Amino acid sequence: MKIVCAPDSFKGSVTAAQAAAALAAGARQVCPEAEVIELPFADGGEGTLDALMAAWGREPESVATVDALGRPTQARYGLSPDGRTAVIEAAEANGLPQVSDVPLQPLRADTYGVGLIAHHVMTAGAEEILLCIGGSATTDGGTGILRALGVEFLDEEGVPTTPGGAGLNRTARADLSGMDPHARKVRWRIAVDVDNPLIGERGAAAVFGPQKGATAENIAELDAGLNQLATVLAAMAGVPAEDYRSAEGFGAAGGIPLALVSVLGAEVVPGSTMVAEALGLDNVLAGADLVLTGEGRFDAQSLGGKVVDAVASRAPKSSGVVVIAGAVQLSPAQSRAAGITAAFSIAPGAANLEELQSDAARLIENTAAHACALFVFR
Template structure:
């Protein structure tokens, strides 16, 4: 039996590579002779650069940059394609896990470290930079990044000092006269983990603000700020990015990449799966195991699991999912093409316990699921 293991990470508790290892352990207990194909995934969030750098035989490098609250942190990026292409994750610079829960506030977080890492990467002489946009703690529309690359934001006659979510409402003018000259010489690709637009009920503030620590009042404030930023982008850059698919990724950083760096946005999971050759693996698999930390309505919005299931349906292959938490409504209604779903969190296992014992529980879930499949 050929089994494909193609999960995303379980954020905060296990990398996608660790999830694959745990799934394999559980399956091998039931079918020692199983032929396992491994494809640890990232939809553009944490681990994307690590996965692609390893797969493409690249070099991983470290860099010191500012984190989401301005503290200096150690980040990293990968060099592939003979040094012509760099791969980076915003999660390694401005990721939500980098901030203690009690300090999370998207009015104060900034993408400035993303700009610093881009500047660091330019020292390598690259021609292309792929930026994974998942897992951020920010809702600043990419203004912090742009500021570090030379863009000046004004409130009246005054230059705004540190761009973050809380000052977007104050922007009255954007000046790109001093934008770094290397921007025009570099091809930027934003690998999105979602397809959400910048504004509205499906936008960056409304959907992801609460996850990043915003209160209902702050969500409204951030929405107004992003709307003002969008207006100023049209006025001073001549670009309307508010409705572009993925412009709401990473708190509007997707919009900022397009507006300031003329980036191309693409599906992160499709990019990663193409580089890993996942479609060919799906063709050859008898059953597919996938999963991620939380399986809910957002799972279908460009996430890794959605990409895997799309291929499973294309080739009529059965799939099973393991989730840290599975939305009860989704568990009841089911997902097209999914044979079974297993949640680590249950009536007897709390979220805290599940996060502490993630790999063990994934292994047990994989063992249970493959047993049911054999019985079928």
């Protein structure tokens, strides 16, 4: 048998690599002679850097940068084995946890530190940047990233605008004359795990602003600022502004895709798709008899481009696909409609969340062993 173990992390308990190892250990209990492959997976959000590094057999590297409020910090990034592809989790520099020690500042926070990481990897020779953008504290439309790469955003009088979301309303043009020449030579791919548009009721400010500390007044200002920035950058790119205002995924991480797509030609892709391509998921799954995947909670969101959905949709039609999760909230009929053979919770009985998290690896291993037994001894 060929068994592939390709889970997401179980947030708050085990990483994707630890989950894959636990699934594999369970499989080997029952199928000691099987070919068992561990492939830690992610959907482009938190944990993607670690998942890719584990799959590539690499360790993350570190670089000096600044957080969303401009304070010095260290951020991790990763390089593919050939050094050509750099993986950046934006939240390493502009994430909410990095600024949780002070009151949130939604109008001031910016993505400059993310741009510093990008500048470092480009200068070091990276030819492609995989930018994972979840968990941000910022709503600046990606302007901070471009500032770090030498772009200036100016008002009607030619005066540089205030960094962060506060200056977006005054933006009249972008001066690209000082931009790092590497910026347009590399291939940019932006991993998103939401489909929200840039502005409006489902936009970056309205939906995600409150978790970044934005009041109703702040949200209105940020939404208007992103609208103004879209108008300016669309005119420069020669496309209708509505293309940017309503594009799926442009509302992710405070609108980061807006600046990078319009100025650098970045591609916005579902995070799970990007990770699948980077890891060669289709090749790994080829010929698999059984595929084990999983995550902390298996629910309706799992089928919207998350890890479980990506794995199930790419698995061979002849293989069994089993989801192992902390909680299973979909019915058997819903699972089968998504190409999933069965789903099992790791809970051995009545237990609270803390108990499940503290013993997650062992519970995942045991549940995987039970699931594999159904396929081996049927």
